[in-house]
Amino acid sequence: AYVICDEVYKNYLINKSKKFIYSTALPPVNNLWNLFILENMINFQNRIEKFQELVIFSLSTLKKLNLKTKSTSHIISIIIGxxxxxxxxxxxxxxLGYLAYAIKEPTVPKDTARLRISLTADMKKEDIETFFKTLKAEMKKIGVI
Structure with missing residues (x-):
């Protein structure tokens, strides 16, 4: 994470949060990349629109397959329990070639363990749909649906 703020807040954080800042600071390349993205955001409008379209497609595909999620963004949680x-x-x-992280207790409350799926603008609708169908089949195999 990073903070965008006025000079006065920056100075306060630097002087009052030294242990935090110096123990968890991002490498300079990460900060430069974030700066590049912020400065060039306007040039990525097509990718942003495609990304938003993929989020809508993914959430509607989950609904069609009766796979429940409370997610509304590109980070999709499928609660397994x-x-x-x-x-x-x-x-x-x-x-099967998919990376879907298991997020479990104590990171989330007991009996709400979940898979966390992150979308990117480079994904294809066909691949997303195939993944969700595979996910549903695997959920049936282990008896969670």
Whole structure:
């Protein structure tokens, strides 16, 4: 993360949060990349629109497949419930070539373990749909739906 703020807040954070700042600082390349993106955001309008379209497509595909999510953004959580089932599902998907992280207790409340799926603007609708169909099939195999 980074903070965009006025000089007075910057000085306050630097002087009052030294342990935090110096123990978790991002490498300079990350900061330069973020600056580049911020300065060139206007040039990425087509990618932003495509990305938003993929989010809408993904959420509607989940709905059509009766896979529940409370997500409304490009980070999609599919709540599985049990830690072990979530880890098993994540591992099964990994064997099939998909990387869907298992997020489990204590990161999330007990019995709300979930898969976290992140979309990018480079994805294709066909690949997303195939993944969600595969996800549903794997969920059926382990008995969570």
């Amino acid at each position: 049990d830690n072990l089932n979530t880890v098993n599902l994540s591992n099964n998907l990994k064997e």
